[in-house]
Amino acid sequence: MKDKTIPLQLVVLAPGHFHAALVQQEMYPGVDSIVQVYAPEGPEVQEYLRLVTGFNNRQHSPTRWVEQVYTGPGYLEKMVAGAPGRVVVIAGNNQLKSTYIRRSIAAGMHVLGDKPMAINAADFDSLKLAFEDARKNKVLLYDIMTERYNIMNILQQELLLRPEVFGVLEKGSLAAPAVVKKSVHHFRKTVAGKGLIRPAWYMDVAQQGEGIVDVTTHLVDLIQWTCFPGQVIDYHKDIKMVTARRWPTGMTLQQYEAITGEQHFPDYLRKDLDKDSVLQVYANGSFDYSIRGIHAQVAVSWAYEALEGGGDTHFSRIRGTKAALEIRQDAAQQYRPALYIVPVDDTPAYEKQLQEQVTLLADKYPGIQLKKVQEGWEVMIPDVYKPGHEALFSRVMKKYLAYIQAGHMPEWEVAGMLAKYYTTTQALALAKKSAP
Structure with a gap:
């Protein structure tokens, strides 16, 4: 586990959904103001940067995020080659999410994933393995449940x-x-x-x-x-x-x-x-x-x-x-x-x-x-x-950071995530099977 005296480093991977920016609506104690961003070049990463810039420039309680951006080929390889112990936020293309999660955990990174972390039965099988890998690598995988x-x-x-x-x-x-x-x-x-x-x-x-x-x-x-x-x-x-x-x-x-x-x-x-x-x-x-x-x-x-x-x-x-x-x-x-x-x-x-x-x-x-x-x-x-x-996204982040600081999550959290994605992916399978 990362030394608690050293600020946690946030990493944002391929931010294709605006939820990636919403977790940065405020600053967090023990989290570095420098954020590493790895993404393919295009409008999605630019929209993410626009939102974060808006938080930095707002009149009331502006944030102080400094975005270090790498865009281009090999962005995933470049990210996983970095130091372990970082916290990667994954909110974007769900077809790629299971790969992003598995690779990040294998690199020794904590993962905060936007919902859904599985969109079909194959993704659910991958998610089960991701939780097993997270336990072995002593990192935490969590999803953003604002509600x-x-x-x-x-x-x-x-x-x-x-x-x-x-x-x-x-x-x-x-x-x-x-x-x-x-x-x-x-x-x-x-x-x-x-x-x-x-x-x-x-x-x-x-x-x-x-x-x-x-x-x-x-x-x-x-x-x-x-x-x-x-x-x-x-x-x-x-x-x-x-x-x-x-x-x-x-x-x-x-x-x-x-x-x-x-x-x-x-x-x-x-x-x-x-x-x-x-x-x-x-x-x-x-x-x-x-x-x-x-x-x-x-x-x-x-x-x-x-x-x-x-x-x-x-x-x-x-x-x-x-x-x-x-x-x-x-x-x-x-x-x-x-x-x-x-x-x-x-x-x-x-x-x-x-x-x-x-x-x-x-x-x-x-x-x-x-x-x-x-x-x-x-x-x-x-x-x-x-x-x-x-505003609820920062509350999820605070709960997740508390789990990281403690070094573990309650057993019910992990079991609940598995049960939740089993339920939704099984529903999809049944709906497709039942369709005329």
């Missing part, structure tokens, strides 16, 4: 762990799952105040991965983290896939150009054009599965662009014997995420227990309170706990 730091998800877990409020987790069924997680996303969006330019390959599921193995990584992770916190999930016996399906989002050339800047579909996408030359991107998927006998349903869909005033949305329902805990974010709430407690029996006795538990919870999160609504109770959460999605 664990979203206050809505934090409070949903807190309430689930209070039997006076939630009861115990229902088992559910295929017709009525105990846990439902759904999210809607958009290809065209704004990041750090500017229109996001996506790389051309982002619409190629062979390189980016299908939707059923991409954003679903977050949703499956939240199911494990919320319902079984700190517990080791054994994917061999705890996960059972039930049903799965996938479907495409259509994208015209004009829409494709607006988000990539490219005026023509590349050759590798021509196979995905329909008879009207509309690109069919398999960005959508849903699946039902059981985890330790609890029936769960996961779904993700991608539209081209949000309706005015809208954005990415998240829905979550977890059913207990006393209440369901729901996170809703849709047009009915003006796309404002909100957390609800929907009691099975909203009696005066239940209300008394609920008020007592939320008062106790407010000791940990001052300012939260309850508001009576038609279907139950809304948890009112002060804005101070809602920094926005982009």
Whole structure:
């Protein structure tokens, strides 16, 4: 393990996704301000550098990153030839990610990988070997699970762990799952105040991965983290896939150009054009599965662009014997995420227990309170706990750096990553097998 008195060196490898820059929104104690960047020449690395420059030049709490950039042939070989003990951030082309991870770990580097770290069964097999190699080389492999730091998800877990409020987790069924997680996303969006330019390959599921193995990584992770916190999930016996399906989002050339800047579909996408030359991107998927006998349903869909005033949305329902805990974010709430407690029996006795538990919870999160609504109770959460999605990346980095400093990760973290990617890649396999 690297000497703790020497600052950790950050390395960024082929940053094809804007998440590579978001982990650099702030400086970290014990981390060198000099960042080594290895990438092929092109617009992707330039977009990454533009974002980091923006963090350095912002008026409030500017960062001080100094980027040492190598672009050109042999960028991967040049990176792995460097000193071991560095921390490499990998966020980009998912087709290459398993190779990048394995090579980095073999070179004695810690790896912080953007999701998904596996987009098919072969990648999952590679990921299993990567964790074995990481243990042998005494380095840590971790993925960027920002949604664990979203206050809505934090409070949903807190309430689930209070039997006076939630009861115990229902088992559910295929017709009525105990846990439902759904999210809607958009290809065209704004990041750090500017229109996001996506790389051309982002619409190629062979390189980016299908939707059923991409954003679903977050949703499956939240199911494990919320319902079984700190517990080791054994994917061999705890996960059972039930049903799965996938479907495409259509994208015209004009829409494709607006988000990539490219005026023509590349050759590798021509196979995905329909008879009207509309690109069919398999960005959508849903699946039902059981985890330790609890029936769960996961779904993700991608539209081209949000309706005015809208954005990415998240829905979550977890059913207990006393209440369901729901996170809703849709047009009915003006796309404002909100957390609800929907009691099975909203009696005066239940209300008394609920008020007592939320008062106790407010000791940990001052300012939260309850508001009576038609279907139950809304948890009112002060804005101070809602920094926005982009701000959550630094929280993941801080947790990861703490693990590196400690020299190990909890067993449940590694087991959870394996269980999560087993679930998503098995869902893809089943969806393809079930397709007409």
